[in-house]
Amino acid sequence: MVNETFTSNISKSWMREALTARGDEQRKLHQRAADIRDKTVSRAVYFRGLIEFSNKCINDCLYCGIRKSNNAVKRYMMDKEEILDAVEFCERAGYGSVVLQSGEQKNKKFTGLISSIVGDIKKKFPKISITLCVGEQEKSVYQEFFDSGAERYLLRIETSNAEHYKKLHPKEMSFSERYRCLNDLKNIGFQVGTGVMVNAPSQTLDMLAEDILFFREIDADMIGMGPYIPHSKTPLYITIINKTESLNLTLNMIALTRIMMPDVNIAATTALQALHPKGRELGLLSGANVIMPLVTPIHYRNNYVLYDDKPCRNESSLQCANCVTERIYAIDLVPKHRVTGDSLHYINRITSHHVNEGKGVDNDS
Ligand code: SF4
Incomplete structure (x- = not known):
C-alpha cells in the first residue's frame, strides 16, 4: 500500500520510468495501483450515465471533432423532455449519477436552461447526483448551476503545460482562463473533475508527469484521461497513430494517478475502447473505478464524435x-448500482475542512 513517505519521495524521473514501463514492470505497476484502489476506495465500480445533450460549441479546439469549424457535423440540442427521459433511463438502469455533457455555449438562454433542467432532475430523481460538463463559464453561472442542484463538474485541462495548451487550442482560449474556472468550481463547492489527453501531439513524458502533479496541486476529486485519437476533420489530424503506445501510456497514467492520489475517482474512459476491444476493462484493471455508459439517444450519437472510431455509437442505452x-x-470487480459514488477524496477534504472549522460533517455516502 502507498504510504506518505513513498508519495512524498516520488520524483519526476521515477514517474517517467513508470510511464514507460512495459511487460512485467507494467503488470506490477497496474497491480500495485489496483491494490491501492481496492484498499482505499474498494472494488466497487460506479456508473455515470453520459448524456451528450448538445454538440453546439463556440470553440475551435484543434483536436475536437465537434469544433465549430467542422461544418460536416449536424448540430443538435436535446429538449428538456428528451433529457429527462434519458435520466429516467439512468434511474431504471440503477446508475447513481448522470453526466450532462455538451459543447460550450455561454449565452444566458443556454446556461439558464441547464439550471432549469438540473432543478427538474433534482425534483423528479432526487437520489441521482448530477455532474455537469459544459465548459468554461463565469463564476456566477457556476454558482447558479450549483444552487440549482448540480454537485459535480468536469472540466479537463487537457494539458497542464501552458505552452502545450497553446498548441492544442485557438488563440482565443487560454490556460489561465481554464485554471480560473477550476478554481472557481472548487471554491463554490463542486466535486471537481479534470484530466488530460494522453499521447497528444507535441506532448512529452515530462509533461505527463507534470499533469499528475497538477492534479494533486489543484486537489482534484475526479480524473478522466483518454488517449489522443485524431479526428479527420481537425487541424491536428494525423493519419498514423501508434495505438499500442497510446494505450500503454494511458493505462500507465491511470495507474500512476491512482498510486499518487489513492482516494480520487478515476474513469475508465470509452476512448480506451477505441484502441482495444477491452480498453475499459484494462483501465479498471489499472486502477480506475468509474465507468460512463452512453445514454445519449442513439439517433444523436453519430453527431457527437470527438474523435474517429468512437465506440458504442450503434448500441442502445440498454x-x-x-x-x-x-x-x-x-x-x-463489483458493479455498484443505486449509489451516487461520491469521490472519497471529496468527502475527505470536505470532512477535514469542516473539522478544521469545528463544525463536523454528516456523511451518508
Ligand atoms: S473540446 Fe469542447 S470546447 Fe473544445 S471544441 Fe470540442 S466541444 Fe468545444
Whole structure:
C-alpha cells in the first residue's frame, strides 16, 4: 500500500520510468495501483450515465471533432423532455449519477436552461447526483448551476503545460482562463473533475508527469484521461497513430494517478475502447473505478464524435447498460448500482475542512 513517505519521495524521473514501463514492470505497476484502489476506495465500480445533450460549441479546439469549424457535423440540442427521459433511463438502469455533457455555449438562454433542467432532475430523481460538463463559464453561472442542484463538474485541462495548451487550442482560449474556472468550481463547492489527453501531439513524458502533479496541486476529486485519437476533420489530424503506445501510456497514467492520489475517482474512459476491444476493462484493471455508459439517444450519437472510431455509437442505452455490467463482472470487480459514488477524496477534504472549522460533517455516502 502507498504510504506518505513513498508519495512524498516520488520524483519526476521515477514517474517517467513508470510511464514507460512495459511487460512485467507494467503488470506490477497496474497491480500495485489496483491494490491501492481496492484498499482505499474498494472494488466497487460506479456508473455515470453520459448524456451528450448538445454538440453546439463556440470553440475551435484543434483536436475536437465537434469544433465549430467542422461544418460536416449536424448540430443538435436535446429538449428538456428528451433529457429527462434519458435520466429516467439512468434511474431504471440503477446508475447513481448522470453526466450532462455538451459543447460550450455561454449565452444566458443556454446556461439558464441547464439550471432549469438540473432543478427538474433534482425534483423528479432526487437520489441521482448530477455532474455537469459544459465548459468554461463565469463564476456566477457556476454558482447558479450549483444552487440549482448540480454537485459535480468536469472540466479537463487537457494539458497542464501552458505552452502545450497553446498548441492544442485557438488563440482565443487560454490556460489561465481554464485554471480560473477550476478554481472557481472548487471554491463554490463542486466535486471537481479534470484530466488530460494522453499521447497528444507535441506532448512529452515530462509533461505527463507534470499533469499528475497538477492534479494533486489543484486537489482534484475526479480524473478522466483518454488517449489522443485524431479526428479527420481537425487541424491536428494525423493519419498514423501508434495505438499500442497510446494505450500503454494511458493505462500507465491511470495507474500512476491512482498510486499518487489513492482516494480520487478515476474513469475508465470509452476512448480506451477505441484502441482495444477491452480498453475499459484494462483501465479498471489499472486502477480506475468509474465507468460512463452512453445514454445519449442513439439517433444523436453519430453527431457527437470527438474523435474517429468512437465506440458504442450503434448500441442502445440498454445494450450499453448490460454490456458494461458484464464487462465489470468479467474482471471480477463489483458493479455498484443505486449509489451516487461520491469521490472519497471529496468527502475527505470536505470532512477535514469542516473539522478544521469545528463544525463536523454528516456523511451518508
Ligand atoms: S473540446 Fe469542447 S470546447 Fe473544445 S471544441 Fe470540442 S466541444 Fe468545444
